[in-house]
Structures are given as C-alpha cells and as structure tokens.
Amino acid sequence: MLPEPDDRSDKSERDTPVLRVRGLSKTFAGTKALNDVCFDLHRGEVLAIVGQNGSGKSTLVKVLAGVHQADPGGEIDVNAVGRGARREQLHFIHQDLGLIEPLSTTENLDLSRRLGLRDLLPGRRRGEHDRAALLVRRAGAVIDVRSPIARLSPAERTIVALARAMDGWPRPDGVLVLDEPTASFHSSETERLFDAIRHVRDSGAGVLFISHRLDEIRAIADRVIVLRDGRSVLEVPVDEADDATLVRAMVGGEISGRSERDASTFGDVRLKVTDLAGMRLAGVSLSVQAGEILGVSGVLGSGREELGSLLFGSVRRRSGSVEVDGKTLRGGDVADAIGTGMGLVPANRAQQGAVLRMNVRENLTLAGLQSVQRRFGWIPRRTERAEATRWARAVDLRPADPERPMAQLSGGNQQKVVLAKWLRTMPNVLVLDEPTAGVDVGAKVSIYELIRDAASQGTAVVISSSDTKELAEFCDRVVVLNGGRVVGELSGASLTEEAVLHMSFDVSAGAVAAS
C-alpha cells in the first residue's frame, strides 16, 4: 500500500527515467503554447521547471495531467511502459489542493479510498487515524490528523495533499508533479514542505517542481529547465547556473524596444497613496500623474494582488489613505471611489469583472447607468443600444453585437467589455489588475491601445501584473513590491524586464549590474 524505500543499488534500474517526454507540443488556435519539449526525469531526482507567465509551464502540467490533449507526435512515457500507465503513475499537486476544509486530514485521505461495508463499523475510526498519521509521516511530517484541514497552515495542507497523492502507489518510483506549491506560503513554512518533498524523492520517486522562485529552486531542485515561449531553452544542473543566467534565459536574449513617452507631458498628481496597508500590504506609498501609466510588479504573496482592491475600496484598508485629485476616498466604499472617478478592472473576470449571465449591453452600461437613464430611472432601449454598439465597436469587440450574452464571448472579448465599461465613465484613475491574463494576443494589443488612449486623455493608470514583460514594455514607471512594501522603482532606461525580474525575485543588485 505504501511505497517502501527503494533499493537503489541497481544501477541500470536507476538509469531508466521514470518520466520521459519527447517532442511534446501543444497548439492553441494557432499559437504554440508548447513547442517540442523534451526531458527526462530520473528516480530520486527533483527537476525544476521555471519560466515566466505564458512560458508554457501550466500548459505542460495540463498536458501531463491529461486536461489538454497534446499535438500528435509527442510522447509521454512513464516508467518505460508507455502511455497506458500514465493515470496511475503520475500524481499531481495543483495550486488548488482539492482538500475539503471542514473535514479532518483522516477524512480527506479516506475520500480517495474505496470504502466497504466494514467501514461503517464504529471501531474502524482509530485504525483510520493511525493509517492517516502513517501516510503523513511517510511524507516526513507530523500533523494532527484529527483536526480539520481549515486549521492547518498552507504548508501542512500541501503536505496532506502530498500524502494523499502518494497513497496507494503500486511501486515507489512514481512521478510527483507540484505546480507552484509555495505560492500561498509564508517563507518560513517552505522548508517544511521541502522536507516532505525530499522524503518523497528519497523513497525513489521523481519530482517535477514547477515554480517561479529562483531561491526555492536552488534549495530543492537537482536540475532546472527554463521554458520560454513554449520551448525549453536551458537545461542545467542547478549548481552550474547562476541567477543572472537563469533570468536571462527566462526573459530571452532580445528585449524589445519600448515606446518611450515623455514624462514632462504628464499632468498633476491624480492618485496619491500614503502608507496603504491591508492583509499583506504593509505601508505602500505612491503617486501617479495624469497621463502616466504606472506598473506594479511583485511575486505572489508580495501584496501586489491586493493593491487594486485596496485602492478601489472593494477590500477595506487597514490604514493609510488614497486620494484622487486631492479628495480622500472613504475606505471600503466602492461607490465613493467610482463617484470620485476611479475604475477597477479586477483580476478575476468571471467572479468580479463581468456579470456573465447578462449581455454585453447590460455589462457595458452597468457602471455608468446614470448617463443613459432618464426621468424615473427609465433607460430608453434605443439610446442604450446605440451607446453599447458605439463602445462595442470602439473596443473592437468581435462580434460587435451588444445583445450577445457575455458568456458566449472569448476571454479577450470579455475583458474588452469590462475595460469599456470603465472607459465609458471617463475615469480619472483607472486601476487594472492582471488586465491581459487569459487574453489572446490580438485582444492584448487592442487592450494596450485602449489603455494608452485613456492615459493620453489624462487618466492616471495603475497596472498591477505578474507579466513582467508587459510591465517593462508598456509602463512609464514600474514599482516593485516585496513583503508588502515598495522595494524598488524603475523608469526610463533602467526599466527593463530583467531589472523588474531581478527586483521581484529579490536577487542582489550585483547580478543586475553583471547582466
């Protein structure tokens, strides 16, 4: 039932890779998300895969997991037994661990087990707890298996997920794939998970570790593969690559030219943020001028992801102030922020950005209904349709049909509608959180153009994004957050993707100079 530590004296057995990937490609609507990826994963090895957003990391995981079908010709071979064995031998720990929070560790581990009639007997309980504790101990951790998952720390939850993934392996040399497992961790906890991973590795499994944190890769991985634009561009043992090499491989040789805009054309300060603090942000101050596009960078957990909602007031701020055109916004009051001329394009489009069950017209006018309504709140159908059609065309919606239900649009087109909703209100300050996530290349270009147009008409723009390339190429200035604070600011000639990455990953300044 449980994997026993492998006898690794057999040299030939050790040399057969547990996972062999050859010529793996995946094409989405003409774009190659994965392009001829090849690698071997050996027994007792941790192989890290790094790359920026959109480099193909998550596509690779999804193809391995069978969520996406790879293009024909590719080959995924587990333990040299061919495709048939994939399901039983590949085990995944996704970012969403899939644990049920109110249930205990034991109960969660039981869920994946076939239960018989005997399990209805009252005496089974203790045995189940013992078994769960044993599974967790195999992962090198001690956790109270009786307390609900909700009480465990993020790292402990991941370890439970790991124990569950390893439950019932037919042989110890399976493959474990961890997809950015530490994204929600506090750094002090990372080591606990790494201990567990080392345990798994030492029992003979091959571990594929997907991450974007270079320090973690150094701590846990034996080898590293860098993905860029769907290709594997670098494959080296971890000790043989310094951070600068890895970053350069991730970014690519060429840094495309940025359209430089003249800072002297910017107007007065429109957005002034002083000592803003929330759950993760711990005192951030910044100001944005009219016409300026400010980028905000930072890895997950840096506080970047909550900046937008704190500025907008959709999440109540702990302290600090946000001023738009000299007027201080009431915290936690979205309507006040909108009234003062702020707009927010949230990161979670389906949940927060768009009302998917309404049509394009209704979404477009939702934020500025006052402008289309007459007396007694009457919305003349004709006026509203004309307005919606105008904006559908202005943002190049495809098809430009305002009556089409939102859910029928592609992600990029939905995002255009969400953006148009705010552009319609002529915002003084526009905050965008991951504006191009899940957006195809064509729509991306349109969205950039629209944002730039708004800026040139005097809107102060804040773009918070995990896409450092986007930030470096598109923004006038970029601030980098780390640990809830601003750790650096880049503009003009010093604003390059490499520099943003270095600051975000907290690599010493020396490496920047060296590159």
Next chain:
Amino acid sequence: MSTGVQPRTTENPETPLPPTSLTGPPQGPSRWDRTKRQASFRNVSALYILAAMFVIFSLWEPHTFLTVLTWRLLLDNQAISAIVAVAVVVPLSAGVVDLALGTEVGMGAIVVAWLIADKSLSVAVAVTLTLVIGAAIGVVVAGLIVKARIGSFIVTLAMSSVLLALIEWISGGEPINVVSSSFHNIATGELFGVVYPVYFAAGVSLIVWYVLEHSSFGRRVYATGANPEASRLAGVRTSRIILGATVTCGVLSAFAGLLTASQLSTGDPSISANFLLPAVAAAFLGSTQFKRGRFNVAGTLVAVAVLAIGVEGLELGGAPEWTPDLFNGVVLLLAVGFAQMQQSPTRRTAAITRIIRSIGGSSKSEAS
C-alpha cells in the same frame, strides 16, 4: 478569440477607432432572426401549452369551459394569486428566496382585519398601516440578509415561522370578522363587470414590469441577482437593491393579504399556506419564458394563467380533488426541466442557480 470572430467585423484589431468616429447600423442578428428566436418553443413554451389547453378543454367540455361565468370567476380568483406571484418575482430577481411570502400575505390579512374590527380604525388608516407593516417585514428580512449575512433561505424560513406565531397571537387562532361594507368593497366592487383586484393586479404587474425591465433600478436588481460581487464592484449598492426588493415584496404581499381579507370580510389565520407554493411555482415557471432564465413579470403572468386554466379545466372535467396539486407540481417540473435541457450555451439562470446553491450551501456558510 477562437469563437468570437465573425466575418462582419472589418476593423483592424490593432487600430481601434475612437468612439466618436463610430456611427452606423448596429451589427448582430437581424430583426427576423430575433423574432424567430423569441417565438421559438423553448422561449415561449407556456404560450403554446396555454393554447393547446384551451383547445383541448374547449372540445372536451364546451358547455362549461367556454362560458363567460367560468372565465370571470377564473379572472376574479386569480387576480390576488397574480399579485403574490409578481411580488415574489422582485426578490427572486435580486437573488433572494422569499419563503415567508405566504405568511406575509397571511399577516396582511390578519392585521387589516384586526385593526378594523378590534382597534376600530378607519379603513383607510388600517390599510395604510397594513402596508407599512408589510414594508417593515421587508426591512427586517433585508437587514438580516445584508447586515447579519444570513442566507435568504434561512432568514425567510425563520421569518415565516415568526410571522405564523404573530398571526396566531393576534387572532387567537380564530378568524376575525370584519363588518365594514367599505372594506368589503375593496375586493368585491366592480368596474365594467370586473372586480377591482383584477385592475390592481394589472396595475401592479405593469409597474413591476416597467421597473424591472426598463429602469435602472431593475437593471441593478437583475445584476445583483446574477453576480452580486461583480455588481458591487461596478458601483451597484447591492444592500440597497436587496432592501428595495424585499420591501417591495413585503408591501405587495401585504396588499394581497388585505385584498383576501376584504374578499372574505374575514381575517382568516389559516390562509398563509395557500400562497407560497403557487406563487413561487409561477415565478420559476415564468422564468423559463420570454427571457431565457430570467425571472420576469410577463412570463410569471402567463404561468399563473397556465396553472389556473389547467386546474380549472381539470376540475370542470370532473377530475378528483388532488389533481390541482399534482398538476401544479408536474407542470413546473416539466417546464423548468425542458428549459434546462435545451439550454443554449449561455445560461442566464444565474439567480436560479445561485438560489438553488444557496439552499444547498446555506448550512455550510453558517458553519464557517
């Protein structure tokens, strides 16, 4: 982008034109396509069912079904049911299930009778006070949902129990007779041979229809029901919308209650149970009509008609007593099931889905 491209679009994606330079006819499906879509069986199935029933019952029992008296009675009897059904459409559209609907009606009936008979208030004052109490119930419901963050399913379930107790307390479990011809006249007076409640129902329906479908308040109600979080982030004050919806429902159901009391000249403490299910059934059945999954007034009225005519026809044909209940249940299941089965790629059933989920998940959200 893979699904979104249509040959009609000609603009270059890289150079969107400024909005001011854009004029011209709106793109999208033609008027004929839209008409065709609107007349499709899926969209207006209840109208076809209505027509079919009319033909069947006319052939089956021409001497009873096709008489003026039958139809006048039908209209008279259904006017109050229609008001209650339209009342519940408003909170349902905002994503609030109102299970206290029946007792809100019962409360209206008892309170108005008690005020007139026991407290000797004038009819006008009693009616006004009754409506105010209806509104107050709506305020309490909204407060519990918005401020205490209890799921509407639980709030209104509890509220219905509380109201039931109040009704018993006020009435002592006995009907309260009202001897007032001017009060009796409210629900039984006639204009052009049709009783007043029919006009009230028409007026209420017209107003609610206008507000929901042609006003900014209605737009915000639907948005709140479909995605409260996105609506809030678009500046909709969702708490106020929910308050508005529950108060509207409270006032309208109190109004329906006082009409019932007026009709019978009695405040009957036992009527509550008769109103909830038919009204909610009509609203859900109505949501499958015309608006593809959105609760709406027109669909609800058609649904009230379908249920009433079906039951009436069966009763005239001599069907046993239990047929109406059976008929109501089966028609609702068939209509909603049919709409679900033929769902287009988009599902505008957000409010319904959310409500169903909230029923399943309400205990969970309380635990956490």
